Amino acid sequence: MYELSGVRKVFADGSVALDGISLTVGRGEHVAFIGPSGAGKTTLFRILNLTLRPTAGRLVFEGQDASGLSDAALRRARTRIGTIYQQQNLVGRLRVVHNVLAGNLGRWSTLEAAASLVRPRSAGQAATALERVGIPEKLYARTDELSGGQQQRVAIARVLVQDPDVLLADEPVSSVDPSLAVTIVSLLRDLSHESQKTLLMNLHSVELALHYFPRVVGIRDGRVRFDLAPEKVSGELLAELYAGDRDEEQALERFQDGKNPFGGACRPLPGFGA
Numbered sequence: 001m002y003e004l005s006g007v008r009k010v011f012a013d014g015s016v017a018l019d020g021i022s023l024t025v026g027r028g029e030h031v032a033f034i035g036p037s038g039a040g041k042t043t044l045f046r047i048l049n050l051t052l053r054p055t056a057g058r059l060v061f062e063g064q065d066a067s068g069l070s071d072a073a074l075r076r077a078r079t080r081i082g083t084i085y086q087q088q089n090l091v092g093r094l095r096v097v098h099n100v101l102a103g104n105l106g107r108w109s110t111l112e113a114a115a116s117l118v119r120p121r122s123a124g125q126a127a128t129a130l131e132r133v134g135i136p137e138k139l140y141a142r143t144d145e146l147s148g149g150q151q152q153r154v155a156i157a158r159v160l161v162q163d164p165d166v167l168l169a170d171e172p173v174s175s176v177d178p179s180l181a182v183t184i185v186s187l188l189r190d191l192s193h194e195s196q197k198t199l200l201m202n203l204h205s206v207e208l209a210l211h212y213f214p215r216v217v218g219i220r221d222g223r224v225r226f227d228l229a230p231e232k233v234s235g236e237l238l239a240e241l242y243a244g245d246r247d248e249e250q251a252l253e254r255f256q257d258g259k260n261p262f263g264g265a266c267r268p269l270p271g272f273g274a
């Protein structure tokens with residue numbers, strides 16, 4: 001699905017966000033990315049969703065070198081990639097159905113999109129997607145009247161309508177409470193699994209990464225520090241990854257003391273003998 005070699009990103013102000021990332025992600029793989037604030041995770045995702053070009057290095061998406069794509073081919077490739085953000089980029093004053101159907105925008109002409117705002121095209125498609133994320137009754141609700149967790153589900157429903165090959169989720173749960181975080185992450189995992197999509201997720205929560213993903217990549221200072229199965233991710237590696245980040249260090253201490261913030265709902269976390 002992706003092949004990155006020596007990808008570097010230097011912003012106009014000289015800050016080096018990515019400093020030689022090499023990584024291969026297979027079709028259908030699920031990978032979590034963790035690392036301290038400013039490590040380069042969001043920048044990496046913007047490169048992966050083809051909205052940002054690397055300063056140097058090579059990015060191959062589905063067998064094609066991204067730097068060689070024409071504008072039209074780039075637009076086509078982007079429709080194969082669905083991104084879910086922490087802020088879901090929903091339009092609050094619109095009804096849920098319209099936000100969900102916005103997943104079609106890459107396929108619809110401007111006219112079709114405008115017409116759909118008057119009379120939703122394929123409302124049935126939106127209803128099916130909402131069913132899959134567990135809020136079928138909200139089809140005609142105003143989006144800004146939903147709870148944070150429900151809005152997150154609307155964002156997921158929108159990406160289901162888009163039906164991409166790859167799902168990139170950048171901190172999709174950092175603004176929701178832990179039990180809802182578990183629900184949303186497992187929902188994304190199960191939906192991706194069912195439809196054989198590749199799922200890449202940036203996570204602040206080490207627990208969620210180790211618990212729900214078969215592969216965990218640690219990023220720090222724009223470099224890959226480790227790329228391992230969760231049971232191979234040791235406490236030392238995590239301490240090195242987050243060294244100097246006080247909040248994260250404290251969270252790790254609590255985590256390694258075996259105080260699982262998700263209570264009894266999870267099976268034992270791998271790698272910590274819990």
Ligand SMILES: Nc1ncnc2c1ncn2[C@@H]1O[C@H](COP(=O)(O)OP(=O)(O)OP(=O)(O)O)[C@@H](O)[C@H]1O
Binds near residue numbers: 012013035041
């Ligand atoms: N548009 C930009 N212009 C200049 N510097 C930027 C820009 N975007 C990001 N950076 C810098 O690049 C580095 C990596 O930022 P990035 O947002 O990728 O980190 P992150 O790992 O996603 O952090 P967080 O966990 O806080 O979301 C940071 O030093 C940041 O200040």
Ligand SMILES: [Mg+2]
Binds near residue numbers: 042171
């Ligand atoms: Mg980020």
